[in-house]
Amino acid sequence: MIRYAYIIPLLPLASFFINLAVGKRLPRKGDWLSLATILAGLGMSIGIFLEVFQAYDPNFKYHVVAPWLTVGDRFVLNVGILVDNITAIMLLVVTGVSTLVHLFSIGYMHGDPRYSRFFAYLSIFSFSMLGLVLAESFFFIYVFWELVGLSSYLLIGFWFEKKSAADACKKAFIANRVGDFGFLIGTLIIFATCGGVLGYDQVFQAIGEGKLSGTLLTIAGIGIFCGAIGKSAQFPLHVWLPDAMEGPTPVSALIHAATMVAAGVYLVGRVYPIFTPDAFLFIAYIGFITLFIAATIALTQNDIKKVLAYSTISQLGFMIMGLGVGGFTAGLAHLTTHAAFKACLFLGSGSIIHAVHSQDLREMGALRKKMPITFITFLIATLAIAGVPGFSGFFSKDMILAAALEFGMKNPQHYILFFGALFTAGMTAFYMFRLVIMAFFGKAKDHHKYDHAHESPPNMWVPLVVLAILSFSFWFKSPFVEKGWFQTLITKPPTVANLAKAAAAPASMEHAAVMAADASHGSAPVESRPGQAASHGTPAPAGASHDAAPAMHGESHDAAPVLHGESHDEAAHDAHIAHTAHIYAMYSSVAVGTLGIFLAFVVYSFGWIDPARVANSVKPLYTFLLNKWYFDELYDKTVIGGSVSFAKSLAWFDLHVVDGLVNLVAQLGVFLSFLVGKFDNYVVDGAVNGLASATIGGGSVLRRLQTGKLYHYVFVLAGGALVIFLIKAF
Amino acid sequence: MTLDKLLVVAAALFCCGLYTVMTRRNAVAVLMGVELILNAANINFVAFSFFLSRVMGGQIFAVFVIVLAAAEAAVALAIFLRMFATTGTVEVDAADEMKG
Numbered sequence: 054m055i056r057y058a059y060i061i062p063l064l065p066l067a068s069f070f071i072n073l074a075v076g077k078r079l080p081r082k083g084d085w086l087s088l089a090t091i092l093a094g095l096g097m098s099i100g101i102f103l104e105v106f107q108a109y110d111p112n113f114k115y116h117v118v119a120p121w122l123t124v125g126d127r128f129v130l131n132v133g134i135l136v137d138n139i140t141a142i143m144l145l146v147v148t149g150v151s152t153l154v155h156l157f158s159i160g161y162m163h164g165d166p167r168y169s170r171f172f173a174y175l176s177i178f179s180f181s182m183l184g185l186v187l188a189e190s191f192f193f194i195y196v197f198w199e200l201v202g203l204s205s206y207l208l209i210g211f212w213f214e215k216k217s218a219a220d221a222c223k224k225a226f227i228a229n230r231v232g233d234f235g236f237l238i239g240t241l242i243i244f245a246t247c248g249g250v251l252g253y254d255q256v257f258q259a260i261g262e263g264k265l266s267g268t269l270l271t272i273a274g275i276g277i278f279c280g281a282i283g284k285s286a287q288f289p290l291h292v293w294l295p296d297a298m299e300g301p302t303p304v305s306a307l308i309h310a311a312t313m314v315a316a317g318v319y320l321v322g323r324v325y326p327i328f329t330p331d332a333f334l335f336i337a338y339i340g341f342i343t344l345f346i347a348a349t350i351a352l353t354q355n356d357i358k359k360v361l362a363y364s365t366i367s368q369l370g371f372m373i374m375g376l377g378v379g380g381f382t383a384g385l386a387h388l389t390t391h392a393a394f395k396a397c398l399f400l401g402s403g404s405i406i407h408a409v410h411s412q413d414l415r416e417m418g419a420l421r422k423k424m425p426i427t428f429i430t431f432l433i434a435t436l437a438i439a440g441v442p443g444f445s446g447f448f449s450k451d452m453i454l455a456a457a458l459e460f461g462m463k464n465p466q467h468y469i470l471f472f473g474a475l476f477t478a479g480m481t482a483f484y485m486f487r488l489v490i491m492a493f494f495g496k497a498k499d500h501h502k503y504d505h506a507h508e509s510p511p512n513m514w515v516p517l518v519v520l521a522i523l524s525f526s527f528w529f530k531s532p533f534v535e536k537g538w539f540q541t542l543i544t545k546p547p548t549v550a551n552l553a554k555a556a557a558a559p560a561s562m563e564h565a566a567v568m569a570a571d572a573s574h575g576s577a578p579v580e581s582r583p584g585q586a587a588s589h590g591t592p593a594p595a596g597a598s599h600d601a602a603p604a605m606h607g608e609s610h611d612a613a614p615v616l617h618g619e620s621h622d623e624a625a626h627d628a629h630i631a632h633t634a635h636i637y638a639m640y641s642s643v644a645v646g647t648l649g650i651f652l653a654f655v656v657y658s659f660g661w662i663d664p665a666r667v668a669n670s671v672k673p674l675y676t677f678l679l680n681k682w683y684f685d686e687l688y689d690k691t692v693i694g695g696s697v698s699f700a701k702s703l704a705w706f707d708l709h710v711v712d713g714l715v716n717l718v719a720q721l722g723v724f725l726s727f728l729v730g731k732f733d734n735y736v737v738d739g740a741v742n743g744l745a746s747a748t749i750g751g752g753s754v755l756r757r758l759q760t761g762k763l764y765h766y767v768f769v770l771a772g773g774a775l776v777i778f779l780i781k782a783f
Numbered sequence: 784m785t786l787d788k789l790l791v792v793a794a795a796l797f798c799c800g801l802y803t804v805m806t807r808r809n810a811v812a813v814l815m816g817v818e819l820i821l822n823a824a825n826i827n828f829v830a831f832s833f834f835l836s837r838v839m840g841g842q843i844f845a846v847f848v849i850v851l852a853a854a855e856a857a858v859a860l861a862i863f864l865r866m867f868a869t870t871g872t873v874e875v876d877a878a879d880e881m882k883g
Contacts, residue, residue, distance in 0.1 A: 761879025
């Protein structure tokens with residue numbers, strides 16, 4: 054089955070072209086075609102996943118590659134696919150959510166004038182996303198990266214008659230392009246320094262050999278991470294995701310919850326080995342800022358999809374921060390679990406919007422009686438995102454918090470990452486339950502809308518039920534074992550970044566290179582780890598710096614066994630820290646989650662605290678949050694205003710300087726032409742005329758010789774002969 | 784009979800011919816002058832050949848010149864006929880249309 058993995062993306066591609074060309078004339082306008090292709094993809098993905106799962110090997114890898122384009126004798130562009138454990142899980146996530154979204158869309162988009170076009174777009178999106186997941190080189194992941202951007206542009210702007218949707222799709226595309234530019238720069242740095250190779254394995258090998266290291270490697274890593282900032286809506290570029298909610302709700306579920314925004318996280322996970330400690334720190338703080346800002350904004354929003362959008366950004370921040378602090382497994386686990394429960398939340402919100410024809414939470418209420426299935430599934434997904442034990446969100450968020458705490462314990466100056474994330478986890482529980490209470494509990498606020506509300510048809514609630522079932526944690530880890538299959542299969546890849554050059558003394562270089570050989574963080578092995586890597590061999594000036602790198606937590610097993618005796622204790626200490634962090638993180642996250650849920654009930658259900666009064670008492674802060682930290686206004690003033698005034702100054706420059714120059718040149722040309730004309734008239738024409746008149750003059754002289762008198766000619770003839778005779782004679 | 788005497792005769796004949804060509808206006812007369820010049824040359828050919836050479840080159844040359852003169856006379860007389868038909872005269876001065 055795994056040998057045919059390349060077919061998975063090709064099926065939706067075929068469906069895209071067929072639907073685009075003849076979709077309208079197909080029976081049912083071609084929705085079955087898209088659904089069938091993605092369903093086939095889901096079937097194959099399940100097959101591949103089972104195959105991978107049976108192997109149960111953390112290092113499982115299926116990698117085929119063929120030369121595609123050869124330039125000269127040095128550069129070969131390869132085409133191929135790479136299936137390892139992450140890919141197998143991502144395939145399952147993408148095809149799974151995509152299938153359910155297709156199913157949901159059949160009901161949700163019913164009667165839309167561009168029904169078949171919508172399914173064509175869903176197909177091209179599925180194609181791009183699956184291609185991105187299967188790509189095996191920086192080149193192809195970039196190609197599919199851009200294709201994903203394009204298809205999201207098409208889907209967000211699907212109702213382009215609405216100005217807001219048209220604006221939103223442009224905004225999404227431009228924000229993504231900004232990030233992609235960084236990605237391109239990062240890729241080009243790698244391409245230029247690693248000897249023209251682009252395959253992941255080749256690049257990792259080249260970096261491991263030290264071809265790219267130090268600050269440039271950090272820059273390349275941050276550049277590639279910029280792509281993730283754009284696509285995963287991280288802090289400076291997060292502004293597009295809330296606006297993208299203008300697209301149809303199934304699209305929000307597909308793109309902006311489960312798959313496309315996860316692409317950034319996937320990218321970071323995929324190129325994990327190349328990041329340097331500095332790059333990891335950057336990633337961690339970007340994720341941290343994002344998760345905090347987005348959660349604070351989500352507290353105040355009243356549009357159900359906006360709340361979900363900001364919660365998505367916040368959760369993506371969690372994933373990115375998790376990856377940044379060294380929790381590789383944690384970040385990817387949250388990506389997987391989040392895909393299920395957030396898709397469920399979005400589809401649930403779609404179901405609500407379909408029923409009440411409004412997105413405003415203030416117009417809903419008491420819907421639990423009208424829409425029981427939507428309510429139950431939505432509640433399960435909310436419990437998952439709030440991190441209640443037993444649900445998938447608890448499993449993954451707990452791992453992220455544990456990784457952050459572990460990072461904080463090793464680097465006390467970064468404790469804020471843990472506490473900020475913990476606080477945000479509480480906020481998450483609060484705003485999600487605020488959403489649930491406002492929508493499903495209490496009294497109906499708008500009776501007209503309430504009376505018309507009804508449960509959605511089966512093809513809309515079946516996906517909800519499936520996703521809700523997937524939001525339980527036993528799918529990922531049985532409560533009775535220490536380590537679930539996910540933690541076993543997804544382990545942190547060894548770093549290839551040559552840390553020694555970045556860190557300290559040259560003496561440590563060879564040890565750092567050895568470090569790349571093997572590492573397994575998270576599994577916390579108790580066996581002795583002799584050699585404990587370079588960091589202990591060369592005490593760095595700053596006491597903490599030798600442990601600062603998350604990448605360095607994965608210590609070497611293979612390092613020279615002679616270095617230090619106390620390294621055994623260090624290893625045990627690390628394992629102890631990891632264990633302690635895990636326990637603390639678990640208790641504290643349960644505590645803040647419960648507190649958040651309790652507060653939500655206190656404020657919005659029991660009415661002990663009036664939210665309006667709270668909002669009034671901190672009015673400036675409330676307004677600040679309601680207006681989303683004024684990011685849009687800020688960008689409007691700085692980036693857009695700056696662009697406009699820059700364009701205006703360029704226009705002035707163009708009008709006055711450039712045009713002036715052009716006019717000057719033109720006038721010079723005219724003057725020069727005048728001179729040339731004179732020269733032509735007098736000198737050239739004079740020469741020509743002079744020649745003609747000289748010829749005429751010469752002719753009129755010479756014509757006299759031609760008398761026409763025969764005896765003249767004979768006389769000259771005879772005279773000439775006489776002259777020659779005389780010359781010869783004397 | 785010596786070569787000198789023959790050459791004198793030829794020179795006298797040449798001068799007669801040249802004089803005729805230069806002074807006569809009638810085209811036929813001019814042609815006759817040309818014949819005299821040609822025959823003066825013929826005498827020279829034959830005389831030099833007879834006295835200075837053992838082969839008969841000069842004589843053969845003279846025969847060729849005679850043939851040539853006959854052809855020349857035929858062509859020239861034909862031209863004169865056409866000229867007479869066109870201009871009504873055979874005066875050579877009248878045929879000066881190609882004068883510059």
